[in-house]
Amino acid sequence: MKLLRAWLAGLPAYLWSGWGALASLLLLFAVWEGVSALYGPLVMPDPRSTFATLLGLLDSGEAWPELAITARRALIGYLFAVLVGGGLGLLAGLSMTASMMSRPLVTVLMGMPPIAWLVLAMLWFGAGDGTPVLTVFVASFPIVFVGALQGTRTLDNQLQTMAQAFRLPWAMRFFDVYLPHIISYLFPAAITALGTSWKVVVMAELLATQDGVGAALAVTRSHLDTPATMAWIVAVVGLLLAVEYLVLEPVKREVERWREQSA
């Protein structure tokens, strides 16, 4: 509740600070328009027709189910990654040996292209939800894992002694001393992972499923329907921007208010 109130109170200032971001986005649109003018609408449709197509898709109700399916897959995979990656990262951080052992494994996971996992997942799960979900999970898991691991490894020894001296019970040590610190590492990692999930799910759908935004992109590609292609891309990116900048970023600011300008 307090968080919500703070969020609302901070919103105007936050939105005001968004003018700069908006300006750079508009600059991007200008370049887009320029490229479109240079190469013609078949290669690159101009922003206006793209947005018109997008509005058409949204109005006809064609876009929403696809977006919902894509969002569902991305979020399931993402949630698994946050829960499992966060949990395992935390546990690995508790032990020096485990964190040393997990480091190369994480490097392998990070280095392995999602497309490779996608091929394997297609073999295992076929064309169902399992394929994109697994791909999303595998792509975002190491990011979250490393965040949790770093958070646990950098716990402040002095605060631990303090907690011991004040006889903090187990639950308080976790929630009041360890967790806020770990979250300050985990949260940025989770935001990065969400972006990754969103990108990877579209790729997975493009190659492996019959529905969702990725599949819709595959259809528009085969029809050489570039305005629709761009419209889908704009829809996906717009959704990600909205979630990140309207929800996650303000929450992050509020949660990490204690960090601000720490001298």
Next chain:
Amino acid sequence: MTAERRQLSVRGLSHSFGRDEVLAGIDFCLYSGEVLALVGPSGCGKTTLLHLAAGLLTVHEGEVRVDFQRTAFMFQQPRLLPWQSTLDNIALGLKAAGMKRAEREHRAHSLALQLGLAHRDLDKFPHQLSGGMQSRVALARALVMEPELLLLDEPFAALDIGLKEEPYRLLLDHQHRLGTAVLMITHDLMEAVRLSDAILVMAPAPGRICARFELDLPARARDEAWVYRQTAQFLQAEVVRDCFALPPLAPGAGPGLPSGAGTAPKPSGSGLRLVSADGVDVAESGQREVANGD
């Protein structure tokens, strides 16, 4: 003061980290209402001793007995939780003890105001407070527990000299009112002389207690001139110079004091008194000889 005086008693305490012997044969007693200062050069095991007394380290050899119910610890750095408000930081120990939110916030709030924190500071995060304020919060966090035993590890070392007097006074008032036993480490000899009823001087390798001084004037009645005088005397005691590896005093170097006299008792009995050196009790009459005789 009361019929049964609670105490912290340390008997034959030794401690090693691996093969390094940090403490050897430590013996002392601290009764409620007393302030005991531990001084000594760096690395003489003061902090280890304090941690053993607090139960932060396991006692392997010797005995540490604590009769006190509630113990609070104040560290050299404030060690506040950066993600909690001042008020929550102060109430941390009470929360750990299972006190209801309203009650603990009420207590934290009223103590914070007593310690000179302002209303508006209580919602702030530690990083928004100055160093002096932070250590006040740390002091409040310890005092709000109303501890019977308060362990202080150079709590005011990071404060500049102008900021020290007020926490001293707050600490002494509180200690006096509640009859708290205080065991404090300090590097600052003036601070030891200012605050404590007795000073234990420690020597390194391995850490041991080489002298005990007592100060008769009640801490709250001491003024600056007294503190200067006693600190100067303290520094001239041979056993202290030995422990801190200071060069021997040139004859007649003391400011109007008899040479080598860390020990000359004031006629009123309100000065610094060497009670024991190297484990040997010093009789009032024979102080000089023992103090100088090693």
